[in-house]
Amino acid sequence: MTTITHRLGSETLTAGxxxxxxxxxxxxxxxxxxxxxxxxxxxxxxxxxxxxFAFVLFLVTIEIATRIVEGPRQxxxxxxxxxxxxxxxxxxxxxxxxxxxxxxxxxxxxDAAFFSQSMRNVVGEGGGAIHAVYGTLYVTGMATLISVxxxxxTAVYLAEYGARNRxxxxxxxxxxxxTGVPSIVAGLFAYAxxxxxVGPGTKSGFSGSIALSVLMIPVVVRACEELLRLVPNELRExxxxxxVPKWLTIVRVVIPTAISGIISGIILSIARVIGETxxxxxxxxxxASMNNNVFANxxxxxxxxxxxxxxxxxxxxxxxxxxxxxxxxxxILIVMILNLIGRLIARRFAPKTGR
Amino acid sequence: MTQKLxxxxxxxxxxxxxxxxxxxxxxRGDRIFRGFAMGAGITILVILALVATFLLVQGSPALxxxxxxxxxxxxxxxxxxxxxxxxxxxxxxxxxxxxxxPVSIGIALFIxxxxxxxxxQPLGYVIDLLAAVPSVVFGLWGSLVLAPAAVPLYEWLNAxxxxxxxxxxxxxxxxxxxxxxxxxxxxxxLPIITSLCREVFLQAPRLHExxxxxxxxxxWEMIKMAVFPFARPGIIAxxxxxxxxxxxxxxxxxxxxxxxRNITFEVLTSQxxxxxxxxxxxxxxxxxxxxxxxxxxxxxxxxxxxxxVNMIARWIVSRRAExxxxx
Numbered sequence: 001m002t003t004i005t006h007r008l009g010s011e012t013l014t015a016g017x018x019x020x021x022x023x024x025x026x027x028x029x030x031x032x033x034x035x036x037x038x039x040x041x042x043x044x045x046x047x048x049x050x051x052x053f054a055f056v057l058f059l060v061t062i063e064i065a066t067r068i069v070e071g072p073r074q075x076x077x078x079x080x081x082x083x084x085x086x087x088x089x090x091x092x093x094x095x096x097x098x099x100x101x102x103x104x105x106x107x108x109x110x111d112a113a114f115f116s117q118s119m120r121n122v123v124g125e126g127g128g129a130i131h132a133v134y135g136t137l138y139v140t141g142m143a144t145l146i147s148v149x150x151x152x153x154t155a156v157y158l159a160e161y162g163a164r165n166r167x168x169x170x171x172x173x174x175x176x177x178x179t180g181v182p183s184i185v186a187g188l189f190a191y192a193x194x195x196x197x198v199g200p201g202t203k204s205g206f207s208g209s210i211a212l213s214v215l216m217i218p219v220v221v222r223a224c225e226e227l228l229r230l231v232p233n234e235l236r237e238x239x240x241x242x243x244v245p246k247w248l249t250i251v252r253v254v255i256p257t258a259i260s261g262i263i264s265g266i267i268l269s270i271a272r273v274i275g276e277t278x279x280x281x282x283x284x285x286x287x288a289s290m291n292n293n294v295f296a297n298x299x300x301x302x303x304x305x306x307x308x309x310x311x312x313x314x315x316x317x318x319x320x321x322x323x324x325x326x327x328x329x330x331x332i333l334i335v336m337i338l339n340l341i342g343r344l345i346a347r348r349f350a351p352k353t354g355r
Numbered sequence: 356m357t358q359k360l361x362x363x364x365x366x367x368x369x370x371x372x373x374x375x376x377x378x379x380x381x382x383r384g385d386r387i388f389r390g391f392a393m394g395a396g397i398t399i400l401v402i403l404a405l406v407a408t409f410l411l412v413q414g415s416p417a418l419x420x421x422x423x424x425x426x427x428x429x430x431x432x433x434x435x436x437x438x439x440x441x442x443x444x445x446x447x448x449x450x451x452x453x454x455x456x457p458v459s460i461g462i463a464l465f466i467x468x469x470x471x472x473x474x475x476q477p478l479g480y481v482i483d484l485l486a487a488v489p490s491v492v493f494g495l496w497g498s499l500v501l502a503p504a505a506v507p508l509y510e511w512l513n514a515x516x517x518x519x520x521x522x523x524x525x526x527x528x529x530x531x532x533x534x535x536x537x538x539x540x541x542x543x544x545l546p547i548i549t550s551l552c553r554e555v556f557l558q559a560p561r562l563h564e565x566x567x568x569x570x571x572x573x574x575w576e577m578i579k580m581a582v583f584p585f586a587r588p589g590i591i592a593x594x595x596x597x598x599x600x601x602x603x604x605x606x607x608x609x610x611x612x613x614x615x616r617n618i619t620f621e622v623l624t625s626q627x628x629x630x631x632x633x634x635x636x637x638x639x640x641x642x643x644x645x646x647x648x649x650x651x652x653x654x655x656x657x658x659x660x661x662x663x664v665n666m667i668a669r670w671i672v673s674r675r676a677e678x679x680x681x682x
Contacts, residue, residue, distance in 0.1 A: 046507070048508070076576075077574055079575075080574075080575035081575065084461045084465045087459075087460075087462050087465065088466075088478070090458055091462055091542075092481070094496075097496070098493070101499075101500050102492060150399065154392070154398075157396045160392070171400060174399065174403050175399060177403070177665050178403055180599040180603070180665035181661065181662075182604075182632060184657070185603065188410060188413075188654040189409055192409035192413040193405070214406065245385050247384050247387075247388030274489075275488075275489025276489075277606045278632065281639065281640065282636070307609075310610060311609075311610065328495055331489050331491070332487075332489070335489060339483075339484075
């Protein structure tokens with residue numbers, strides 16, 4: 001209130017506004033001064049320190065300028081806006097750093113040998129991760145084979161039959177709870193299950209697939225259910241009117257309408273579990289050789305390969321770290337590509353919702 | 356419950372079936388398909404129950420064993436053994452939340468209310484990319500890149516704020532301490548908290564927002580008056596979900612921390628309490644017999660902790676969905 005009367009008392013009718021160029025010019029100036037301060041403070045140009053100085057300087061300058069020209073309420077508004085934008089930029093730091101480091105360090109061993117040799121009888125340099133690549137394909141493929149039927153059928157039940165009865169409500173609730181099961185617990189579950197079914201200490205690719213399925217099923221259910229609910233009711237009613245039984249309506253009308261979204265949901269859920277390490281560490285163990293039998297003997301996957309190279313290096317550490325980074329790069333590439341394909345399919349073939 | 360199930364399966368009148376009442380051989384296909392679908396749903400409930408049961412069955416030798424036997428063949432008496440790890444698990448997760456929650460809320464607000472409309476969705480994808488980075492890569496990054504880079508910060512904190520117990524003690528040389536873990540875990544749970552918060556912020560009633568702006572509120576005042584009160588339960592649920600994630604995160608901790616079994620609040624030293632998940636991952640490959648059982652029993656403890664946290668979170672979310680009228 002006081003500010004308004006004060007402004008009215010002055011010559012102009014409008015409240016004071018900072019010129020539009022204030023923010024960018026203050027930002028540039030703070031960056032320059034912040035960097036200079038960082039050099040003065042630490043002796044060398046530490047980027048982290050410089051950014052911190054620059055950001056604090058920027059906040060303080062804008063705060064003072066706004067308070068003088070525009071008033072305290074506007075100052076609070078700008079402060080909040082700057083902090084919020086700062087939070088977003090802050091989150092980009094680890095993303096950029098992880099990507100940069102993985103690419104720059106991973107390229108050293110991102111070669112033909114890495115994708116054609118296993119680690120059998122390899123000590124020190126050389127060797128590759130072909131056994132882990134195959135293992136990843138087997139285990140993830142197997143997990144997909146287990147999860148998709150269960151997940152899709154559950155989604156059908158929830159979307160088409162459930163009608164919000166108590167069973168479907170509790171399934172929805174526990175599917176959500178299941179998304180929060182720690183991955184290592186899923187690994188322990190698979191280990192315990194195989195221990196009871198086959199014999200104690202059993203480690204195999206199949207056991208790993210079971211662990212991944214526990215993590216994958218809830219994701220598939222959520223994605224598919226959402227998509228099935230998007231299918232317009234008119235399509236179902238048209239099919240019923242033609243005398244088509246409900247199950248055929250679902251199989252021939254509802255699912256085909258939503259199929260692109262379902263496929264993209266499945267791809268995204270694969271991307272979600274393909275990077276899992278902990279459960280496979282428990283359920284599948286380590287191996288340095290190819291294993292084409294999913295049902296017996298330990299099997300390697302890329303994430304476990306990365307962990308193993310990092311955690312159990314030989315006397316000369318560098319080749320092991322190089323392989324770990326190359327594995328990490330491969331893994332990130334796979335996950336990114338899967339994500340991209342999933343989103344593209346979802347966007348290009350999105351079902352027409354009739355709205 | 357079972358009575359209801361059998362009735363639903365056998366009674367042709369149950370369910371919104373268009374051909375109900377007509378004796379039609381096609382009905383059998385319907386019933387079979389419905390049975391399959393319901394069976395799949397029940398399978399999920401069974402799996403979740405089995406997870407708890409099998410962990411209990413395989414972990415029980417350690418849970419009910421004679422303490423003397425556990426000391427000689429296992430890792431020691433169960434409760435004194437697992438408590439420091441349980442503390443480490445919760446401590447690491449809470450620290451991660453301290454970092455992640457303000458940043459996530461900021462990012463979510465940036466995407467929902469500050470960024471230009473056209474940029475909002477791509478920016479959301481960028482944050483989702485963080486969720487796509489496998490945990491093992493975060494582990495590599497945390498131990499080989501972040502930890503050494505953060506040592507000067509730790510030394511500064513120790514030298515200037517060392518009077519606070521949190522920052523006291525001898526700084527670990529490689530930077531592999533609780534502080535690094537907290538940063539890495541915070542990075543990993545950022546996307547899930549952000550995406551949930553973003554959704555809730557976007558659902559804030561448009562009319563309330565416009566009313567606040569029309570009364571002369573600045574954008575920040577509008578957010579404080581119209582968005583936050585509406586979004587509070589959603590934010591709490593998002594935080595709980597993030598907590599659940601952080602509690603169960605294994606690889607980053609396994610690869611960064613060479614944890615010990617002590618209860619301390621000092622975050623900069625080289626003596627850090629390990630987490631349950633990391634302890635399991637580090638010891639399981641070499642464990643046998645009673646040790647395996649003991650690790651599985653520790654997994655059961657972790658499962659129960661995360662289950663409670665997640666159920667509270669989901670309960671808040673579902674309660675909210677009922678009164679907001681949104682899907």
